[in-house]
């Protein structure tokens with residue numbers, strides 16, 4: 001679906017307190033069209049959960065752990081978009097972002113605890129999904145939907161061992177090609 005690789009970087013992780021949020025950053029990145037998520041190396045449980053979901057519901061989607069998420073941002077060869085309530089409104093930069101992702105890899109940075117100034121400084125785009133405080137998961141979902149212009153909602157999944165069949169009522173899950 002993507003022209004170039006789209007990678008989501010969770011900048012920091014506080015074990016215990018951030019477990020669910022970090023896991024959901026990964027699940028949202030996968031479901032809404034990113035190719036890969038990078039978690040800090042203390043987020044092992046979140047990485048395991050997202051890999052397990054990918055094994056069951058399909059990919060391609062990669063999960064990586066890194067001891068150097070800030071260095072990943074600093075040294076990224078491509079476009080860096082940092083999600084922050086202090087940035088430019090996503091609706092004002094979405095066209096430029098689509099052009100950028102057509103040309104080169106995009107790193108989408110979401111914070112947790114306080115984000116250092118060097119990330120704001122390195123970012124090619126500091127992007128706000130409203131200029132109100134809310135959550136990295138909500139911000140990431142709206143951001144990816146704008147970048148992919150809705151195409152991610154209809155993506156297909158490979159190597160799934162289960163497929164959800166949409167139903168007006170109730171739940172139906174089948175094996176592929178069933």
Ligand SMILES: C[S@@+](CC[C@H](N)C(=O)[O-])C[C@H]1O[C@@H](n2cnc3c(N)ncnc32)[C@H](O)[C@@H]1O
Pocket residue numbers: 082083084085086109110111112113114115127128129130131132133134135136137139
């Ligand atoms: C709950 S906030 C905490 C921010 C942290 N206290 C700080 O000072 O940087 C965690 C992350 O959610 C994301 N976020 C929160 N509100 C946002 C908004 N309006 N637009 C884009 N991203 C947002 C940002 O990536 C932020 O780093």
